[in-house]
Amino acid sequence: MNDEQQIIEETDVNKTQIVIIGGGYAGVITALRLAGKDRGKRADVTLINAVDTFTQRIRLHQLATDQPLRQYPIPRLLGKRNVNFVQGWVTDISLDQHTVQVNLPDGAARTVPYDKLVYALGSIPATVNIPGVAEHTYSVGSREEAAALRQRLQQVEPGSRVVVVGGGLTGIETVTEIAEAYPQLQVHLVTAGAVGEKLSRHGRNYLMKVFEMLRIGVYEQTRVQAVEDGALVTADGQRIAFDVAVWGGSFVAAPLARAVGLPVNARGQILVDPYLHAISHPDVYVAGDAAAFVTQPGAPIRMACATAMPMGTQVGDNLLAVLNDQPQQRFHFNYFLQCISLGRDRGLVQFVRPDDTALERTLTGSTGALVKELICQFTVRSMQLERMLPGTYTWPGKGKIPVDAPHNQPVSEPVQHI
Template identity: 45%
Template sequence: MSHQVVIIGGGYAGILAAQRLHAAQVTLINNRSTFTERIRLHQVAAGERRPEHAIPGLLRKGVTFVQGHVSALDLDGQQVIYRDDAGEHTLPYDSLIYALGSKTGNLPQQPVGAHGRAPLRSTEKSDAVFTLDPASTERLAARLRELPAGAHVAVVGGGLTGIESASEIAESYPHLHVSLVTRGAFGERLSRKGRAHLYATFQRLNVQICDHLDVQSIGDRELITERGAISYDACVWTAGFTVPMLAREAGLAVNDCGQIVVDRTLRSLSHPNVYAAGDAAWVAEMPIPIRMACATALPMGGHVADNLNALLTGGPAKPFEFRYYWQCISLGRNDALVQIASGDDMPRERILTGKGGAVFKEMICRLTINVLRLERHVPGLYRVPA
């Protein structure tokens, strides 16, 4: 019987791995039947309708697709446990590729202290707090549509997701008051020119910047900060990506965030027949930091498949190599900041902005889905020169 590979997670990393892995019998499990273009969820939040991509239609012939929620891993028994409408099932594997990605939003849990108001402990408890995950994004889009002029949308988190979300919402809903609240300095990981462009853009879009401000907890319709309460009508929580706890619970070696620790060949340090790619993986001994990004998930997904193909056909597994070229940040539909970066992700004083930047960013977004489509016919086509 041929080698059985189960891939859990049908995001950028998981689907690319499935397209490329020809030396084994491949089954891919994902909780949704459609592929989520996560890098466009801020556009969906701001009201844009995006085409749906059914996963079975994306996958190459021969890959089996299973829609289900993976609830546990039995590492000793080499099986994945998942649920669907019909109940709980198991799926045996010889090798497992773990590509469950991440979620946005790590809500603060601290007690409120001096203000004496009860904090919300999860997004479920408020109809006005949202994250940029598929279901929450749909609810946010509906909420934004119904807000009256002057209502306050507070975007929490000054990372790329927060910046993209604040500018997209402000551009689409100029009658709303949008602010961005961040613990650090605004645009702190950008070059001087890049930061200057961000400030100019936020001024043009009337987005208020509240930086060096720590949100301690979220109350009902108010953020409790160290400098007092800020009321909101919708809160978009983008601070921090968190990964599923499944790997930790199963007993795989994970880092403090719960990402699977893999060697340079993307193989688990604790369980050699488990591989990981994308946001859910942490590569030990990588000379440069690998941030959670589509830009890193795609090459990792491709690489894990290349290595399994090699191992199963008697070849050597190769170390994962990667370098950065830029960071692309959309600032609404007509502007973007393309921040040129060094190979280890440090910003250089070279940027591309305005309409040219927006076109470049749009090309990159289209490339990601086109890579997944093209690899169905030409596996191995996509390479990032390292």
């Protein structure tokens, strides 16, 4: 079969064709909830993902520091749940014709028709706006990027300088992991604000203590304006030399949404209504890092596995509601805690209010590390549990909104483009 050939899928016209693109935290749990509860009665469910192994993105800083990660083949995660898994790269979506274009690993192109589309393609590091970032920095944003960083860290001489840019959770987890795994390197964190500025006083004090123990140098209030070969150039004209630079700054949504004309915010996230429909296309549902709510669903939603899985599950529930002519439910979410790994030996569990603002209460040290590890395991375990007992996955804040009017009722909130 050559590149030009396309296969139009054989479809059962009596069933709703539901296609999920993106087999990360959001996409896999959508497929499990939907197929597990529907049991092949009303829908044909197809899940398309670039690779056939589930990427535990929340552990990619561990992969970068050469820790073996357990592999979870996606077909095995789905088990016998009537999900048609397709490995391939989604290159296009025709919103008018309701089709998805996929490039298969053997080079063939495939056209997959849908009645309902679930867009769950996740995010990528925001590297485009700063000159030199794409050329001169590594990242932990994808498995391939983390593997490239792993290789580089293994090659550098003792005493080499590693700089991690970004004082948020990804930057903190990455810099501590590298400093712990490679004590012979000089490791620094560079951030435009303060490190862990959203943590409580106690949480931040503990974090700074761990940085000291791991001998991590910190540049705060230091905005990187450009990256050159071997040096970060800051807004105030400083040059910070490096042998290895890691971009741990912010993330943007995968670019396809913008390219196909879905309404997106500045980070490329698709604008969604409270039911997780794209505001312009009610047949397109969005979950995970790719989604941006036009009205806040109980808390400001940040890109996180902790929010992606609840969103994916809500999409599954709402599709089931549509299939069964039941009312859909608005997504509602409350935060409970933030779990931050600080290498393998220490962790910081920051208790937060429902709106994600920090309380003074924390768990630290080996207890914090244990809780963080259990939470990481819980993500995959809860998928496995959902496969065995469909309907079990739940989250804080779920259902605080009463069951709403029928699904075809227009959204009443004003739509604000972010």
